[in-house]
Amino acid sequence: MTLVAEPEAPARAPHPLRAEAVRGFAPAAGAAVLLTTGVLLAGSSARWQGAWAETATEVHGSLLIAVPLAAAAGCWQGGRERRRRTEELWGTVVRAPLARFLASALPVAAWVALGHLLAAGLALLATWPYARGDRPHLAQLPGDAVALAAAALLGHVVGRAVPARLAAPLLAMAGYVGLGIATAGHAGALLQLNPSYRVLAEVRPLWWQPAAMAVWTGGLALAAVLGYAARRRGTALLPLTAAVAAGVLLVQSGDGLWRPDPLARRQVCDPSTTPAVCVNARYAGMLPQVTEALSGVTEKLRGVRGLPVRWEDRAGRPHPDEAALPAITPLGWSAVRGRLTDPRQFAWEAVAGLGLRGDCAEKWPTGRVLLADDAVEHYLAPLPARQHFDGIQAQGDAGDRAELRERRAARARLAGMGERQRRDWLSAYFAARGRCDVKGVPAL
Secondary structure (H helix, E strand, O other): OOOOOOOOOOOOOOOHHHHHHHOOHHHHHHHHHHHHHHHHHHHOHHHHOOOHHHHHHHHHHOHHHHHHHHHHHHHHHHOHHHHHOOHHHHHOOOOOHHHHHHHHHHHHHHHHHHHHHHHHHHHHHHHOOOOOOOOOOOOOHHHHHHHHHHHHHHHHHHHHHOOOOOHHHHHHHHHHHHHHHHHHOOOHHHHHHOOOOOOOOOEEEOOOHHHHHHHHHHHHHHHHHHHHHOOOHHHHHHHHHHHHHHHHHHHHHHHHHEEEOHHHHOEEEEOOOOOEEEEEHHHHHHHHHHHHHOHHHHHHOOOOOOOOOEEEOOOOOOOOOEEEOOOOOOOOOOEEOOEEOOHHHHHHHHHHHHOOOOOOHHHOOOOHHHHHHHHHHHHHOOOOOHHHHHHHHHOOOHHHHHHHHHHHHHHHHHHHOOHHHHHHHHHHHHHHHHHOOOOOOOOO
């Protein structure tokens, strides 16, 4: 009996999508988006690392660079067969033109979107140890990923249609200029249709805005792909109609697409001091260190009457019974990565806000009142650089030196008062300040 060996089954060829996705240009395109976005975010980390809303805003704003880069990557991939001179050979493949197009284009689109999502994830991880309130804002990430994938698909169509080696860099430049013009423009239509338009961190998109933006960008890209590669090009009308409908919705909604962040309107307060110390609820975790920075001031104000009820941290002019807290935002100045950069400077600015009434500031003369202001400031929280400025004035003319002597004498008189006398003097001072009463400010 003769045994006949059965022939081995031929090895199954890998799917073209898998081959394109794991080798070649697509992973490099994703790495380029990851690296570029990461470098942009790292260079501006002081502005966002420490607050979830600022992180989301900065990540979304990076699309201004990432979208043109994704379009250029897709364009370069689209011109690959022309550069290799294999267009005729590729045209003999049994697969339909749309399948051949997607096998080459989809991996690049997926990788650039993944690169952006990875960069966003790293930014969120970098913010997590320093966040002092709020929660992560993830609503715009899916729409951003779709916009990048759509840019890569559109770029692929351009790369197939335009026989020029410089098509990719020129497309990137045109995309950057176009997005920049749309961002800088004042026309609502351009702003609302711009996938990289960055709004203030204090507002949030409506729940359907990211979905509408995804339909707008994705619909345009899909319509271009079907119009170029599909056998029945009329099918491109369906995604084009969806994109136009989403675009009209975005344009007609205008600024209504954004709503104020409810958390940005709330205050978190420490009522154990007078005035009470309040910070915006988005930075609630910074309240203890803000209170600590102002502890020297509040200790000296113990028992003083006529003070504002609280320091408040909100946009606009404070209420008559409140004083403006020095601005924590924009991040990168007073606060970096959840910490005050200069507590002494912060305390001096808080003291300056105690006696400042914007609705009557023009009534204050330059003489006795300013002398009292300087003495109060120097007693409660002197400007860190005051000694430097006094040294410069001491080298000035006779008038400057006389003014400096007068200010130093006033400071010494306030500091030399007995505790009860100084408390009564400060009470009269803040009461007059609160009434915008120039004549009521006590002399020193």
